[in-house]
Amino acid sequence: MPKTLWQRTKHVASTYTWTFIVVMVLNQLLFFGFCLNPICLIAAMPHVLAITVALGSWFNKINGWGGGDQEVERSPPSTRVVPKRVPAIGPSSEYSDWRSAWSTSIEPNRWIPKGEAENIVRRFPPFKNGSEEAEPTSQYPHFQKALAKEFDAANAAFGKKQKERLSDFFSSIERNPLTDEQMDCCICMDSALQIVAAAGSGKTSTIVARVGYALKEGLVPPEEILILAFNRSVKDELEGRIKERLGDFPNVQRINVKTFNAFGLEVIGKSTGRKPRLADWVEPGKDIQAISEIVEDLRQRDPRFRLDWDLFRTVYGRGIDEWEYLKQPETDVIGRGSIPTADGKLVKSQEERMICDFLFYHGVPYEYERAYEHDTATAEHSQYHPDFYYPRLNLYHEHFALDAYGKAPAHFSGDYVSGVLWKRELHDERGTQLFETTSHGLRNGNDLDRLKFELEKHGEVLEFDESRKSTGQEPIPTKQLASTIRAFQQHVKSNGLSPRDLHQKIADHERGHRDRLTRFVKLYERVAEEWQRRLAVENCIDFDDMLLDAIKHLKEGTYQSPFNMVLADEFQDVSQAKLRLLKALKESAGTSASLCVVGDDWQGINRFAGADISVMTGFDRTFLNATQLTLSKTFRCPQVLCEASSDFIQKNPIQIRKTVETTNTYERAGLHTFAAETMSGALERIEKDLRQLHGAAINGQLDVPDGNKVTIMLLGRYHKDKPASFNSWKRAYGDQLELSYSTAHAAKGLEADYVMLLNVTEGLMGFPSQIVDDPALQLAMPEPDDFPLAEERRLFYVALTRARRQTRIYTLQDKPSRFVVELAKNGHTEIKSEKATLKVCPKCGAGTLSQKTGRFGPFEACSAHPECDYTKRLLTVGRGSASAVKSIRLKDPIAEGAKCPTCNQGNMVLRMGPDDEPFLGCSSFPRCRTTAQVTKRQNGKGKRGTGH
Numbered sequence: 001m002p003k004t005l006w007q008r009t010k011h012v013a014s015t016y017t018w019t020f021i022v023v024m025v026l027n028q029l030l031f032f033g034f035c036l037n038p039i040c041l042i043a044a045m046p047h048v049l050a051i052t053v054a055l056g057s058w059f060n061k062i063n064g065w066g067g068g069d070q071e072v073e074r075s076p077p078s079t080r081v082v083p084k085r086v087p088a089i090g091p092s093s094e095y096s097d098w099r100s101a102w103s104t105s106i107e108p109n110r111w112i113p114k115g116e117a118e119n120i121v122r123r124f125p126p127f128k129n130g131s132e133e134a135e136p137t138s139q140y141p142h143f144q145k146a147l148a149k150e151f152d153a154a155n156a157a158f159g160k161k162q163k164e165r166l167s168d169f170f171s172s173i174e175r176n177p178l179t180d181e182q183m184d185c186c187i188c189m190d191s192a193l194q195i196v197a198a199a200g201s202g203k204t205s206t207i208v209a210r211v212g213y214a215l216k217e218g219l220v221p222p223e224e225i226l227i228l229a230f231n232r233s234v235k236d237e238l239e240g241r242i243k244e245r246l247g248d249f250p251n252v253q254r255i256n257v258k259t260f261n262a263f264g265l266e267v268i269g270k271s272t273g274r275k276p277r278l279a280d281w282v283e284p285g286k287d288i289q290a291i292s293e294i295v296e297d298l299r300q301r302d303p304r305f306r307l308d309w310d311l312f313r314t315v316y317g318r319g320i321d322e323w324e325y326l327k328q329p330e331t332d333v334i335g336r337g338s339i340p341t342a343d344g345k346l347v348k349s350q351e352e353r354m355i356c357d358f359l360f361y362h363g364v365p366y367e368y369e370r371a372y373e374h375d376t377a378t379a380e381h382s383q384y385h386p387d388f389y390y391p392r393l394n395l396y397h398e399h400f401a402l403d404a405y406g407k408a409p410a411h412f413s414g415d416y417v418s419g420v421l422w423k424r425e426l427h428d429e430r431g432t433q434l435f436e437t438t439s440h441g442l443r444n445g446n447d448l449d450r451l452k453f454e455l456e457k458h459g460e461v462l463e464f465d466e467s468r469k470s471t472g473q474e475p476i477p478t479k480q481l482a483s484t485i486r487a488f489q490q491h492v493k494s495n496g497l498s499p500r501d502l503h504q505k506i507a508d509h510e511r512g513h514r515d516r517l518t519r520f521v522k523l524y525e526r527v528a529e530e531w532q533r534r535l536a537v538e539n540c541i542d543f544d545d546m547l548l549d550a551i552k553h554l555k556e557g558t559y560q561s562p563f564n565m566v567l568a569d570e571f572q573d574v575s576q577a578k579l580r581l582l583k584a585l586k587e588s589a590g591t592s593a594s595l596c597v598v599g600d601d602w603q604g605i606n607r608f609a610g611a612d613i614s615v616m617t618g619f620d621r622t623f624l625n626a627t628q629l630t631l632s633k634t635f636r637c638p639q640v641l642c643e644a645s646s647d648f649i650q651k652n653p654i655q656i657r658k659t660v661e662t663t664n665t666y667e668r669a670g671l672h673t674f675a676a677e678t679m680s681g682a683l684e685r686i687e688k689d690l691r692q693l694h695g696a697a698i699n700g701q702l703d704v705p706d707g708n709k710v711t712i713m714l715l716g717r718y719h720k721d722k723p724a725s726f727n728s729w730k731r732a733y734g735d736q737l738e739l740s741y742s743t744a745h746a747a748k749g750l751e752a753d754y755v756m757l758l759n760v761t762e763g764l765m766g767f768p769s770q771i772v773d774d775p776a777l778q779l780a781m782p783e784p785d786d787f788p789l790a791e792e793r794r795l796f797y798v799a800l801t802r803a804r805r806q807t808r809i810y811t812l813q814d815k816p817s818r819f820v821v822e823l824a825k826n827g828h829t830e831i832k833s834e835k836a837t838l839k840v841c842p843k844c845g846a847g848t849l850s851q852k853t854g855r856f857g858p859f860e861a862c863s864a865h866p867e868c869d870y871t872k873r874l875l876t877v878g879r880g881s882a883s884a885v886k887s888i889r890l891k892d893p894i895a896e897g898a899k900c901p902t903c904n905q906g907n908m909v910l911r912m913g914p915d916d917e918p919f920l921g922c923s924s925f926p927r928c929r930t931t932a933q934v935t936k937r938q939n940g941k942g943k944r945g946t947g948h
Contacts, residue, residue, distance in 0.1 A: 098126045111189040115625030117147035159187045173212050174205040181631050182206045186213040192623035195598040198660045199801040200636025203598045208241045215249045222254040226563040230570035235259050260578050261543050264550040271553035279540035291482040294530045310466035314361045316516045317476030319775045320350040344472035358448055362462040366390050374430050393458040395433045402438040445515035484774045485524050490610030491780035493544035494577040505779050520776045547577040554584035561588035571599030575610040601656050602649045605795045614783035634662045636751055637801055640670035644828035649797040652787040666805050673809040673829045682810045697736035709738040713752035715799050717767040721759045744799040755803040762815040768792035818846050844868035857888050890932040903928040
């Protein structure tokens with residue numbers, strides 16, 4: 001125990017007394033020695049000095065002034081600094097009593113778990129060297145840091161020793177010898193270990209080897225091992241591998257391999273004595289149909305729900321851009337928009353599209369961007385074209401991109417607000433009726449209602465009809481909306497969100513589309529209420545409620561976990577509820593239990609099934625003293641594919657960083673991209689490539705083991721992408737090629753020699769899909785991933801990394817996927833057509849340039865229009881060449897000397913034709929062949945020029 005102040009004072013006084021006596025005795029001896037025999041005194045001096053130094057050191061030590069070979073500044077106890085170095089584990093003269101107090105808790109020749117240094121300092125407060133007085137708590141972090149560094153070094157030495165001692169085990173436990181990274185993942189026995197595994201890096205082998213290592217080293221008996229799998233297929237694969245590779249270990253059949261759902265039911269059954277029953281209609285695949293049936297039942301029984309559902313599906317089903325990403329209304333080079341509406345028009349913004357759909361499904365006749373009834377063309381303004389005109393009402397309608405304060409988005413170019421003011425003033429001057437809506441009003445819930453009221457006030461009769469035949473973009477299918485509601489329901493339950501929580505999140509969503517979110521949540525609440533009612537009638541539960549009940553029993557102690565080693569596979573597909581289940585399991589088993597999760601956040605593609613990528617990216621926040629190891633060496637893809645796919649996926653900053661290397665020595669180009677003019681042209685190119693591979697296999701040009709075939713996987717974003725000719729291709733080339741088709745979602749875990757990605761185009765049902773990542777899902781997520789198309793990006797990464805040799809991408813020239821363009825922009829592929837290599841747009845980098853023909857001749861335009869308005873005139877001349885410049889005759893009058901409107905480089909100069917008829921021609925002839933009728937002469941005289 002620490003000494004009192006009085007005890008310390010007596011101790012110091014006593015020490016000084018004895019010191020004084022010894023010094024006096026030595027002085028007397030020196031005096032008499034000098035008097036009697038100076039020579040003897042000189043000879044004795046070294047011994048006297050040594051005694052004096054030893055006594056001084058002893059006195060310093062018993063007073064707590066230092067010790068050993070360590071120099072410590074003499075300062076008052078309150079300001080003393082603890083030595084920066086804490087001696088190695090084992091007997092030591094420094095802090096030996098403190099170290100001996102905890103050293104027995106460290107097992108020799110075992111892994112020291114991360115966090116043990118913190119536990120030691122907390123359980124055994126260090127006391128000052130040479131005394132029983134405790135160090136101040138402010139000094140504990142120094143001890144903890146030094147011990148942690150010491151334990152890390154001990155673990156590194158232990159790991160090296162284990163690799164050498166168990167080299168035969170690690171080289172034979174799986175079909176191929178384990179890599180250094182895989183061995184590290186087996187040996188590390190920290191209490192919470194996250195293994196981030198690259199695609200094709202052998203994560204299943206690592207799980208099996210880790211279990212085998214634990215059994216071989218006697219760390220845990222088989223019955224105390226629990227492996228949790230994402231689904232039945234993964235469970236069956238793990239059970240088969242354990243039986244195959246670990247069959248020689250005693251009682252290996254007692255290892256528990258279960259799905260999360262089966263384990264949750266087991267927990268509830270053992271806790272209550274009554275195992276619950278899952279409703280058969282909540283199974284994946286059946287649950288969407290169940291939601292659809294609930295919706296139809298509610299539509300039939302409740303007219304209000306019917307109207308809300310149908311209005312959402314037809315008008316609100318597709319979201320609009322967030323305010324920060326709102327696109328400035330643009331047109332293509334001939335003045336049209338490019339966003340399709342339900343009635344077949346092309347408009348310039350998503351907000352305009354929503355208004356058009358509202359008008360169409362309510363039966364309101366309107367004209368989009370009809371020329372204003374008065375001539376407004378001036379030197380500053382072209383002819384005015386209001387957004388909407390209602391001919392039966394003689395009413396104009398403008399939709400302005402303005403917020404609640406009348407401001408346009410900061411990224412809009414030009415003086416947008418000035419244009420708004422000009423339009424208002426114009427209507428006032430001309431006495432025409434103008435009705436306005438704004439982005440703020442549309443997003444916050446009242447502008448469409450205001451529009452309805454305004455139209456009815458002017459005599460228009462609005463009759464909503466969801467079955468009105470669309471000539472353009474179809475409404476959101478009921479099944480798709482039901483799927484979104486089901487995914488939303490799973491996230492809401494998993495995260496324990498109440499209706500109040502959801503509405504508060506909507507209120508906090510200042511810059512989003514609050515009106516749409518409110519309508520969506522209102523629909524969800526009605527459907528979820530009916531879902532729960534049906535479960536209660538059948539006395540059943542669903543998976544989400546089952547997980548929540550299992551967590552409750554673990555936390556309340558009605559179920560005591562017997563598992564000291566828990567492993568979870570496919571961790572990137574785990575929901576928040578499953579994460580809490582793992583945490584509760586670990587806490588129930590006690591401090592000695594270890595948890596190991598294996599997954600790849602780059603392949604997190606099951607958000608539609610309740611998965612939450614933040615369980616991977618936030619693992620260290622859930623589990624204290626968590627450790628992250630990486631499996632970065634793949635056995636599948638060639639290096640070119642590794643680099644392209646890794647660069648692509650890590651554009652999203654929330655993804656965990658890693659550098660992927662490969663054992664694959666395939667040296668040919670690993671990534672090809674072909675752009676066809678039409679979809680039929682793309683299919684023809686696919687068949688051509690299959691025919692070439694078939695011929696190469698016959699001629700022995702492909703390295704294929706004897707008796708095997710070349711495996712080729714055709715991948716699509718949807719089931720509909722499967723080519724109609726697929727079965728005929730299998731018959732034609734099946735003697736050499738083993739063909740298969742899969743969607744990108746179903747392909748995770750699969751691989752083939754060659755992979756062909758089909759229909760990788762931009763569009764609603766292209767790749768990336770623009771109908772899956774509904775922004776409403778973000779409401780139910782604890783950490784929203786607002787990176788554009790984040791889930792689709794991960795899905796594309798999965799598609800890219802299935803090939804052992806080569807991935808081939810097939811797209812269209814006029815709408816290549818933004819993902820393909822990004823790969824080309826970053827130098828990972830070239831987008832080739834039958835004639836040329838497509839160039840990436842130099843302005844936006846998100847589209848490619850394709851040749852078009854306009855009123856001023858041929859030009860290049862960006863495929864990413866209307867987001868990008870880049871164009872470039874094509875003025876090259878070549879006799880007989882397809883790209884020769886055509887003659888252009890201007891219809892509108894133009895003055896002599898004016899800038900040529902075609903090339904914008906030359907001036908319009910006076911020339912004489914063959915019959916001495918004057919005309920204006922571009923001074924850049926022959927690069928530009930623009931001509932016009934003479935309307936004005938400079939100085940009243942013309943100059944003879946070369947006719948053309």
